[in-house]
Amino acid sequence: MDRRITISNFQLMALIVISTIGTSSLYAPATFAHYAERNSWYLVVVGGIMGLLNLLVLLKLNKFYPDKNILAICTHLLGPWFGGGLAFLFVFYFLDLSSWILREFSQFFIIALNPIIPQMWYLIAGAIMCAYAVYHGLEVVARVSEIVFIVTVTTFLAIYVMLINQYHPEYLLPILEEGLIKPLKGLMLSMSWFGDLMFISMIIQYVRKTKSTTAYAMAGVGITFLLLLMSVLSCTMLFGGEATATFTYPSISLIQNIRLFRNIERFDAALVVVWVMSSFTKITAYFWSAFRGLSDLLKLKQPKRWIIPMAAAFVICSRYKVWGLVELTSFYDHQSWYFVLFQLFIPTMLLFIASIKENMKKSR
């Protein structure tokens, strides 16, 4: 890495939005509806606030140590042994998450698009696509994500707009009839989705910082929030709370309801576009983070050689991780603390320690 990598604020925003929205918005409505039925929008709102909080923690941490990524901060704060161990845990988390998303990526096609092609092919295609991007480095990924951002957001908006004459706003009533606390059962899950932006703790040191960096990052969370809210709302308004919970991918059913000029329908191809593009960005972001973390921690001399073995490992891990979608979603559902732990709790803890340490330095 001779030249210093820099990415722009807009690219940061694009990365945040796509990696958070793309994959979750497809089945988020169903899972939210499972917890809160027609009030699932409320879960999104609270989750969004938590997501903003999460972002602020990461940004604050970056303010303390502007040229360190989260792994370096770990070792800096907690010493080489304990901190190094934590850093390894983070790398493991990145690796693990990449293979989870890769599995999600392929699972979607098996279920929603075409069960004929073996899953392995999808996994391999996905892994090659992402490994290729990681090989070219973060700047390239960031540039592609800008295009992906524009395409994805426009497609989502177009989908919601085309359904506008089929909405039944009365499905949302009565609003929050069970109080503000009860629907929060699914909060952990909602947080874990918004918390997907935590990979920015690895890339934020490369962002060309201006005054508006924070604003852009927050706008990223804002756009994510709005799109997720729209997807939840339109599902609820179209199918009602209970029916939404029964779908695997409510967004597909949403698209299948679009009909133009009476017989132009089935815009599923649009969903393929969005899904491939957003999964690509998300996997690549985590893949890159894992790759970067691994090469930093082990001080690899030729890190690029490790991309192919890593990609192969992802394929194998993803294939045998779970046996199907049911196990996959139930893991997301019940073990979401695992994600939130790395997304929010550990960074918060680090921030705590950092602020104590900095205060002590100042008082001295």
Place this chain on the structure above:
Amino acid sequence: MDNNKAMLTCDEDENKRILREWMQNTDDLVMVSSAIDLGQSVTVCYLAGLIDGRQLDQMLLLYKEDKDRLPAFQVDAKVHTFEEVANGLASGMSVLLFDSDGYGITIDTLGVQLRSVDEPTSEATVKGARSGFTESLQNNIALVRYQFASPSLKVEYRIAGQLSKTKMAILSVGGITNPDILQEVHQRIDEIPADAILGSNYIEEWITDNRGTLFPLLESTERPDRVIGALLDGRIGIIVQGTPFVLLLPFVFLQAFQVSEDYAWSYYIGSLMRLIRLFSGMVGLLLPAFYVATVTFHHELVPTTLLQSIASAKEPVPFPAVVESFMMMIAFEIMREAGIRMPKQVGQAVSIVGALILGQAAVEAGIVSPIMVIVAALTGICTFTLPPTAINYVIRILQFVMTLLASLLGYVGIMVGIIMLLTYLASLRSFGVPYLGPAAPFNLSELTDVIVRRPHTKNNKRPSLFRVIHNTRFRSKS
């Protein structure tokens, strides 16, 4: 002879002998001794056929009348070595050897018959200038200067090719062009080790950023107005002697969809044409792949009535869709290639063969389905809308890759292909400028003059993409 610095001698016969040896005893070397002045004789040397004899005569007469006027028409300074004399002769100069004094002077008398200024065949326009570049370097520079009569236009000569000694001119605009990029261009041109430069593509391959890439990282054009437009955007032009194609750099991907005619029409029309070109570029890239993916994997996405007609048309065809589409695409490429190579007189034969045999008869024989013929024809026509840069060919090559991916993984394969293509494009740079700019890195205000065309009255900013020094074209009076 071994010594490259062999000086001219003061002996006439000796000079003639050595020079003849330097010129490989070539038969078209003419050396005439003539007494110009009393007591002083000169040897006039030139290569027969390469020079304009009338011009030489005129020069000699003028010289005889008034010896002091010689400096007025001599082009190069005095030459003292055989190497200089030989190089001068080879590039079309006449050399007067003053044998008694041991030096010579060169006179530019190049008189070769070249094509006159003509309408560019590869970039014809309906509205707009009709003159295109020719093979003459001087004339090409003059064509640029004629429309861009500004003292800030800078021309720098360079010579590349150890044997061919090809002259070229680097065009830039002082106060606009970024000197760093210009410096980089100079450096790369000076480092070309090739022995011969026989066209602008030779230069392109030597100075491109990425020699392994399929995509052109430099643009070439035959049109002076396009060169001037590029110069005003802060880009650099390279005119190579002997070719009407002028190189423009840096080049970004989306410029492949622009033609100079966009600026000759009103901006609504220009923008619409540009959008159509972009759209047809995409269709050209993806339509066969989309068809193959749909027919092979995703029948359920087609409206039922359309599916019925596709299925019934495909029913007699024994091949899978991917084989069918490859056959048609290859047939189309062959016809296109034949169309270029073919003498004009037999052109009709090929179009009849193409239309009847490859179209109708193939369908009736049940080799390809009619839908596939439509797809192949539409794809082919779509790629013709693009200006004939190398992108055109790249799209046709990638068509095949995309179709192959589609036959393996359906729509997912196409998307994976697109993503990898985007990744690759994003990783390219042309003289330090990101190839996908201004789409990525995203810049909305600059995209308005790339995807569509801005009105001339609103076009007051130069693209910052090319790192121009002076960003403002004009200040609008409000």
